[in-house]
Amino acid sequence: MILITGGAGFIGANFVLDWLRGSDEPVVNVDKLTYAGNLKTLAPLDGDARHTFVRADICDRSAMDSLLAKYAPRAIVHFAAESHVDRSIHGPADFVQTNVVGTFTLLEAARAYWNKLEGSAREGFRFHHVSTDEVYGSLGVDDAPFTETTPYAPNSPYSASKAGSDHLVRAYFHTYGMPVLTTNCSNNYGPYHFPEKLIPLMIANALAGKPLPVYGDGLNVRDWLYVGDHCAAIRRVLEAGKVGEVYNVGGWNEKNNLEVVHTLCDLLDTLKPREQGGSYREQITFVKDRPGHDRRYAIDARKLERELNWKPAETFETGLRKTVEWYLANQEWVADVTSGAYREWVDVNYGGRR
Structure with missing residues (x-):
């Protein structure tokens, strides 16, 4: 038995689905079900005795104690987190509380x-x-990618709260000897991604005929990691990682935001042409940048490849095509998560940037 926190969110749910596709070891899935948690993502597991869902808050100590005593997991995989930088700028308290x-x-x-x-x-x-x-x-344009020994320098309330959680995990290993593992991943994308993040937002807006809002000059660079590859990396680290170690997980896919949006538009032009003709690129709109927008992230994932023989299976092109095809085939899921509350958030975050 393993216990997953945040298993109704984007990466957590993908991990649960992936785990039970390849293993009969049961999963206890604990999620608070905030706006980003979606039980419909887990619908393929309805009636599956290997999957037990429990709605609970990781801040509730008595609930966590009870779950561990009841299910006696051999491992905890901790995904639960507030994870959207823009939301952390508008409301940092939730990030400190959860993360x-x-x-x-x-x-x-x-x-x-x-x-x-x-x-x-x-x-x-x-x-x-x-x-x-x-x-x-x-990172600067010519800086070497992040390694596991890169000094921490978080620049947003979100990243600061995650840095704090990383330090706590490290401290529990060094102080108490707890058998911990930490993975630091680059930007994930793929199926079931809540459409506040760049790639699913662009897909949803493109199909709805809405502007595609690109922050600043669009040249902020990220290393893109297909979520299925991330799940495989976590499985490998959980299986064979050295206790107390940190492993960076990256896709070796540095792209600036404008490149990502252009590639998405070109894919949609092929897979779902606009009824009025022309390219989805015509919907791109540059908007005011967000405060403290980090210019570049890049992951050096060689430690994970060298020590645990893991590397990503997807290129950016193959992973992005799979992602777009999934969203085109699952418009009902998208419509369900883009509720009134979601639309209100989009208005708050993007309304003042036009």
């Missing part, structure tokens, strides 16, 4: 549980913390 206080609460519950284990159960237990490359700050 810092929540991770601390979960660590305390896990430590108490682990201390009661004996023999092989204690030796084999793992706490896998899933984090982000944003904790490392911003």
Whole structure:
């Protein structure tokens, strides 16, 4: 049995679905079901005895204690987090509460549980913390990519809260000897991605005939990682990673935002041409940049390849095509998540940038 936190969110749900496609080991899936948690993503597991969903908050210590006592997992994979930079700018308190206080609460519950284990159960237990490359700050055009030893320099409330959670996980290893693992990933994309992030937002707006809002000059660079590759990396680290170690997970796909949007538009021109003709590129609109927008992220994932023999299976082109095809085939899912609350958020975030 493994316990997943945040397993109704984008990466967490993909991991749960991926795990149960390749393993019969049961999953207890714990999620608070905030706006980004969506049980419809987990609909393929309806009636599957290997999947147990529990609605709970990782900040609730008694709930975490009860779950660990009841299900006795051999590992915790911790995805639960507030993760959108723009939302952290508008409301940082939620990010500190979930990402810092929540991770601390979960660590305390896990430590108490682990201390009661004996023999092989204690030796084999793992706490896998899933984090982000944003904790490392911003790179210049010619700077070397982030490695696992790059000093932390978070620049947004989101990345600062994730940095805090990373430091807590590290401290619990060095202070208490807890068997932890940490992975810091680059920008994920793929199926079931909530459409506040760049790629799903652009797909949704393009199909709806709306402007495609690109921040600033569109030249901010990210390393793009297909979510299926990220899931495979986490499985590998959980299986064979060295306790206490950090592993960077990247896709080796540095692209600036404008390149990403242009590639998306060209794909949609082929797969779903506009009824009025012309290219979706005509909908691109440059808007005011967000505060503190990091210029470039890039991950050096060679440690993971060298030590655990992992590397991504998808190129940016193959992963993006799979993503666009999934969104075109699952418009009902998109319509369901883009509720009134979502539209209100889009108006708040983008309305003042035009």
